[in-house]
Amino acid sequence: MNKQTGFNVLWLQSGGCGGCSLSLLNAESPSLLHTLEDAGINLLWHPMLSEETGSEMVALLEAAVAGTVRLDALCIEGAILRGPRDSGRFHIMAGTGRPMLDWVRDLAGVARYTLGIGTGASYGGITAGGGNPTDACGLQFAETERGGALGEEYRATSGLPVINVAGCPTHPNWITETLMQLALGDFTEDDMDEWQRPRGYADHLVHHGCPRNEFYEFKASAEGPSQLGCMMEHMGCLGTQAHADCNTRLWNGEGSCLRGGYACINCTAPGFQEPGHRFQETPKIAGIPIGLPSDMPKAWFVALASLSKAATPKRLRQNAVADHIIVPPHTRKK
Amino acid sequence: MSRTIVGPFNRVEGDLEVQIEIAQGEVKEAWVVSPMYRGFEQILHGKDPRDALIYTPRICGICSVSQSIASAEALARAAGVERPRNGELALNLIHACENLADHFTHFYLFFMPDFAREIYRDEPWFEPVQSRFKAVKGRAAGDVMQARAEFMHLMGIMAGKWPHTLGIQPGGSTRGIEAKEKVRLLTILGGFRRFLEQRLFGAPLEQILEIANQQQLDDWLAAGDPAESDFRRLLQLSRDLQLDQLGKTGGRFMSYGVYSLEGERTFRSGVWYQGKRKTLNADRITEDISHSWMEGQAEPQHPYHGVTLPDADAKAGYTWCKAPRLDGEVVEVGALARQLIDGQSLVNDLVTRSGSNVRNRVIARLLELPRVLIEMEQWVRMLQPKEPFCNDSGVKKESQGFGLTEAARGSLGHWVRIKNGRILNYQIVAPTTWNFSPRDRHGVSGPLEQALIGAPVREGEKEPVAVQHIVRSFDPCMVCTVH
Numbered sequence: 001m002n003k004q005t006g007f008n009v010l011w012l013q014s015g016g017c018g019g020c021s022l023s024l025l026n027a028e029s030p031s032l033l034h035t036l037e038d039a040g041i042n043l044l045w046h047p048m049l050s051e052e053t054g055s056e057m058v059a060l061l062e063a064a065v066a067g068t069v070r071l072d073a074l075c076i077e078g079a080i081l082r083g084p085r086d087s088g089r090f091h092i093m094a095g096t097g098r099p100m101l102d103w104v105r106d107l108a109g110v111a112r113y114t115l116g117i118g119t120g121a122s123y124g125g126i127t128a129g130g131g132n133p134t135d136a137c138g139l140q141f142a143e144t145e146r147g148g149a150l151g152e153e154y155r156a157t158s159g160l161p162v163i164n165v166a167g168c169p170t171h172p173n174w175i176t177e178t179l180m181q182l183a184l185g186d187f188t189e190d191d192m193d194e195w196q197r198p199r200g201y202a203d204h205l206v207h208h209g210c211p212r213n214e215f216y217e218f219k220a221s222a223e224g225p226s227q228l229g230c231m232m233e234h235m236g237c238l239g240t241q242a243h244a245d246c247n248t249r250l251w252n253g254e255g256s257c258l259r260g261g262y263a264c265i266n267c268t269a270p271g272f273q274e275p276g277h278r279f280q281e282t283p284k285i286a287g288i289p290i291g292l293p294s295d296m297p298k299a300w301f302v303a304l305a306s307l308s309k310a311a312t313p314k315r316l317r318q319n320a321v322a323d324h325i326i327v328p329p330h331t332r333k334k
Numbered sequence: 335m336s337r338t339i340v341g342p343f344n345r346v347e348g349d350l351e352v353q354i355e356i357a358q359g360e361v362k363e364a365w366v367v368s369p370m371y372r373g374f375e376q377i378l379h380g381k382d383p384r385d386a387l388i389y390t391p392r393i394c395g396i397c398s399v400s401q402s403i404a405s406a407e408a409l410a411r412a413a414g415v416e417r418p419r420n421g422e423l424a425l426n427l428i429h430a431c432e433n434l435a436d437h438f439t440h441f442y443l444f445f446m447p448d449f450a451r452e453i454y455r456d457e458p459w460f461e462p463v464q465s466r467f468k469a470v471k472g473r474a475a476g477d478v479m480q481a482r483a484e485f486m487h488l489m490g491i492m493a494g495k496w497p498h499t500l501g502i503q504p505g506g507s508t509r510g511i512e513a514k515e516k517v518r519l520l521t522i523l524g525g526f527r528r529f530l531e532q533r534l535f536g537a538p539l540e541q542i543l544e545i546a547n548q549q550q551l552d553d554w555l556a557a558g559d560p561a562e563s564d565f566r567r568l569l570q571l572s573r574d575l576q577l578d579q580l581g582k583t584g585g586r587f588m589s590y591g592v593y594s595l596e597g598e599r600t601f602r603s604g605v606w607y608q609g610k611r612k613t614l615n616a617d618r619i620t621e622d623i624s625h626s627w628m629e630g631q632a633e634p635q636h637p638y639h640g641v642t643l644p645d646a647d648a649k650a651g652y653t654w655c656k657a658p659r660l661d662g663e664v665v666e667v668g669a670l671a672r673q674l675i676d677g678q679s680l681v682n683d684l685v686t687r688s689g690s691n692v693r694n695r696v697i698a699r700l701l702e703l704p705r706v707l708i709e710m711e712q713w714v715r716m717l718q719p720k721e722p723f724c725n726d727s728g729v730k731k732e733s734q735g736f737g738l739t740e741a742a743r744g745s746l747g748h749w750v751r752i753k754n755g756r757i758l759n760y761q762i763v764a765p766t767t768w769n770f771s772p773r774d775r776h777g778v779s780g781p782l783e784q785a786l787i788g789a790p791v792r793e794g795e796k797e798p799v800a801v802q803h804i805v806r807s808f809d810p811c812m813v814c815t816v817h
Binding site: 130 | 339340341342344347348349350369371372373376377379380381382384388389392393394395396398439444447450469470475477483484486489490493494499501505508644719720723726796797813
C-alpha cells in the first residue's frame with residue numbers, strides 16, 4: 001500500500017477523550033491493521049499508531065492541505081473547541097501554535113470525505129455538557145442545530161456532507177465498515193440518516209436483540225443495579241429509542257450496555273449528554289415513562305403495558321428483581 | 335539558547351508539546367505543555383452526583399475504567415455504601431483488564447516503535463527490531479492487537495463494553511457472573527497468559543517473577559535469544575543504549591495502592607524516598623496553578639477546596655496542567671512507583687542501583703503483567719455465582735468523599751463535595767498531572783521536566799530521539815492530565 005494507490009485516511013484527535021481510537025483498536029478477526037490493509041486503506045497518520053511525530057507530522061499535514069498528498073478521508077475524533085471567545089485557544093495543536101479549529105477547517109477543505117468520529121466530533125457530545133465551558137461543537141452540528149465548526153453548507157470535495165459516525169464511544173466496526181464502503185465507492189448520501197449517521201447501524205434500535213426482551217414484553221422491571229429485569233421503566237434505559245445495532249452486533253466479543261446490566265443512554269444521539277434528568281432513572285408522568293419506544297402510539301403503549309403487566313408470569317416477576325435466575329422456565333411434561 | 339518545540343507528540347494518549355533548550359549536545363531546560371482544556375470540573379458542577387459515573391469515564395478513553403473506579407469510590411464514601419465481595423472482585427477484574435491492556439498497548443504500539451526509527455539503522459539489532467516493532471508495518475502489531483482484543487472479551491462479559499462502561503457502581507458491579515461465565519473468564523485469561531509466555535517473555539510467568547535482582551536479570555538476558563522474547567529484546571536495547579542512564583527524576587515516588595479486597599489493597603499505598611517507605615497522607619495533596627492557564631486560586635489548595643477556572647491569558651502560564659504536590663514536594667507516579675512501594679524485589683534492586691529512569695519504568699510496567707494476571711486468575715476463582723454483586727446506593731444531601739486508585743500510568747484521585755444533593759465541587763487529579771506537572775510557585779519542575787534535563791542530542795537531530803524515549807517511558811495520558 002502506498003499514498004498513490006491506497007485510500008488515504010488521516011486521523012486527528014480534537015477535544016475528546018481518545019476513546020473512539022481505543023475502541024477502534026478493539027477491531028478483531030482480523031485485527032484493525034489487517035482489516036485496513038486488506039481493504040486497501042492506507043493510514044496516512046493516526047495519533048496512536050504512526051511513527052511520525054513533531055515536524056515530520058506537521059509536514060504531512062501541510063502536504064495534505066497543499067494537495068501534494070491526496071486526502072481521501074479526514075477522520076476527526078472529539079468535539080471542536082471554539083472558545084475562548086471564538087479563538088480556538090482551548091485546543092492549540094501541539095507544535096504548530098495554531099488552533100485545531102483552523103487545522104480542521106483547512107483539511108476539511110481538501111478532503112474527499114470528512115468523518116466525525118464519535119458523538120463529540122459529530123454533535124459536541126460530552127465536552128459540550130453542563131454550561132459548555134469551551135464552546136464545544138461538532139463538525140457540522142452543535143447538538144441538533146446544523147452549523148457547527150464547518151457550517152451547514154459544508155461539503156467535502158466528493159459532494160457529501162460530514163459523515164457522523166456517532167457513538168460514545170463508537171463501535172470499531174462502525175468506523176471500519178464506513179471507511180471500507182467509502183473506499184469501495186459504495187457510500188452515498190442516501191446511506192445517511194437525518195443526523196448524518198451511517199444507516200448501516202443507525203437504522204437499527206438498541207432494543208433489537210436485547211436479551212431482556214421477554215422482561216420488556218411483560219413489563220417485568222429491574223428496580224436496582226445488577227437486577228435482570230427490563231430497565232426501561234425505572235432504570236433510565238433508552239434502548240427502545242436509541243439508534244444503533246449494539247445488541248445484534250455486540251461489543252468486545254459478547255457485550256453491550258444492556259448485557260452489562262446497565263441502561264442505554266442513547267449515546268449516538270445529539271444532546272445525549274444532557275437528558276434533563278438523572279441518567280439512571282426513568283422520568284415519568286403519572287407513573288408512565290415520558291420517553292416511549294420509537295414509533296409507538298402512546299395510547300397503545302399504555303394499553304399494552306397494563307395488559308402485559310396483568311399477565312406477567314411469576315418467573316419473570318421474580319427474576320426481574322434478582323441478580324441471577326431464581327426461577328427457571330417451566331418444563332412441560334408429557 | 336533558542337527554544338525547540340517538539341510536537342505534536344503521538345503514540346501518547348492526547349495532545350502534548352515539549353519545549354526544550356539544547357546546548358553542548360544535550361537538553362538544558364524543558365517545559366511541558368498540555369495544549370488542550372475541556373473543563374470536566376466545570377461541567378460536573380450542579381449535577382446529580384451519580385451522573386459523574388457517566389461523565390468521568392469519558393475524561394479518558396484509555397483510563398476510562400480507572401476514572402469510573404475513582405468516581406464510584408468517591409461516591410461510595412460520600413454515601414456510606416459498601417460492596418459485596420463479588421462486587422469488589424468484579425471491579426478488580428475489570429480494572430486490572432484495562433490496566434494490563436494499557437501496559438501491553440504501551441509496550442508494543444507506543445514505546446518500542448521508536449527503536450525502529452531510521453536513526454538506529456547502524457545498530458546491530460536494527461533489522462530484527464525494525465521487522466518486529468516498526469510502527470504499523472511491524473509483524474508484532476497485528477498479532478498484538480488481536481491478542482489485546484481477545485483479552486478485552488473480559489470487558490464484554492463483565493462490563494458490557496470498553497471503554498466507557500456504566501457497570502461500575504458505588505455498590506459494586508451491575509453484572510452478576512454465572513458459573514458458565516466464570517469458566518469463560520478463565521479461558522480468556524489463559525489465552526492472554528499464553529501470548530505473554532510465548533511472545534513477550536518467552537518463559538512461564540512464575541519464572542519471570544522469580545528474577546529477584548539486577549544480577550539475576552543480567553544472567554537471564556544472557557541465557558536466551560532476544561529474537562524469541564520481546565522482554566529480552568528490551569533488556570538488550572536498554573543495555574546497548576544505556577536506557578538506565580536516561581530520564582532520571584528526583585526519585586520521590588507515590589502510589590495510592592490499588593485492587594481493594596476486604597479492606598486491603600493488593601498493591602499497597604505509600605510514599606518512597608531514598609530507600610524509605612512511608613505512609614501516604616492524602617490530606618497533604620495540593621494543586622498549584624502558578625504556571626498554569628488558570629485563575630481563581632491565590633494559594634495551592636487541597637482538591638476538596640480547589641477550583642478549576644481557565645484563563646488563557648494567565649501571565650506566567652504555559653500549560654493547562656496544574657502542578658500537584660504532596661507535602662509541597664514533586665512526586666513521580668506510575669508502575670515503577672507502585673511496584674517499588676509494594677516491595678517487588680527486582681524493582682527495588684533496580685531503583686536502589688540506578689534510581690528512576692527509562693529502563694526501570696518500562697521493566698516495572700512489564701512486570702505488572704505477570705503479577706496482576708496471576709491475581710486475576712485467583713479473583714475469577716473466588717467469584718461466587720448466585721451471591722450478590724451490587725448493593726444499591728443513594729446520595730446523602732450533604733456529604734463529601736474521595737476516591738483514590740491507580741490507573742496504568744499512576745495515581746488517580748477524585749474529590750467530591752455534595753450540597754443539596756448536587757455536586758458543589760468535583761476535582762480530579764490524574765497520573766500525568768503529577769508526572770507532567772509544570773513548575774510550581776517555587777520554580778520547581780515536575781518529573782518529566784526534570785527527566786529531560788541532560789537528555790543527549792545526537793548529531794544533526796532537531797527533535798532528539800532520547801526525548802521521545804523519555805516522554806513515552808512515563809506512558810503519559812494527556813486527556814486525563816487536564817480533563
